[in-house]
Amino acid sequence: MRVRKLALNAVCALIVYVFMAPCWAADTPSGQTRLLTDTLGSAGAKQDVRQLLDDHHDAFGENFTATANPVLLKDGGIFLDGWRVGDPGQHAAAFVHYVDGRTYAAYFDAERGKVIYFGDLGGRIHPAIEVWARRFGPPVDVILKANPAARALANPPRGTAAAPSPGNQVELRKVAASIWNGSLAARWDMNAEVGDILGIVTHEIMECSVAFSLVPKPAGWVPGWLYVAESALSIVTYVTGVSKDRQYKACVNTAALNWRSAIELASAGI
Known part of the structure; x- marks a missing residue:
């Protein structure tokens, strides 16, 4: 099973730690951004995401007031997506973060009718975010921002669990x-x-x-x-x-x- 007990425990430990971490801003964050800043408050992640998003950070945060279950990717990354409470189809966001600092993020801009993506994976969109973005339909605007730690993802072997007939x-x-x-x-x-x-x-x-x-x-x-x-x-x-x-x-x-x-x-x- 992909979400094995140890993997799930690792994800849960990360999220618990993240929720308890302090927010970025010195001022008290708004209700719309508090959940995002708490979620990304783990050591290293908050700075990586803020640096990646730059002046798009507030727009990203406004689309991240509720979250889905985190997903531990096969290559070791953590994927987490969220949405604005009550409007998951029009205002949503997602990010992938790795312990070595690699970070990729995107949000759906309903007003512009586009998914805005941040990160550089050899000119490609991170595959997890690409899958997430398909639900919104429109084209993706890519804002390439090099990360010193960024490198191409490995192709890990598939699991050997028995396949359904x-x-x-x-x-x-x-x-x-x-x-x-x-x-x-x-x-x-x-x-x-x-x-x-x-x-x-x-x-x-x-x-x-x-x-x-x-x-x-x-x-x-x-x-x-x-x-x-x-x-x-x-x-x-x-x-x-x-x-x-x-x-x-x-x-x-x-x-x-x-x-x-x-x-x-x-x-x-x-």
């Missing part, structure tokens, strides 16, 4: 479509990593809606894609029922927002 992939896609939508699910490679994340998302929805009883819950949840594939019918039935409930549909919507980037990056093998 074509039949399993059909079932996994049904579950993904019930949580997001059929159009998005049709684009994703239903590999083992995507399936494992679907299992986590399914479990979060079930835990969030524990008091919902109009539709039977899928029985015997266990981690991994195989459970999702074998229980697809009951999962889809349950998620569909929760999505129609006025009180509990937020469980599905929140999980979909928090895990979309992780699913897309896993699908792309990043």
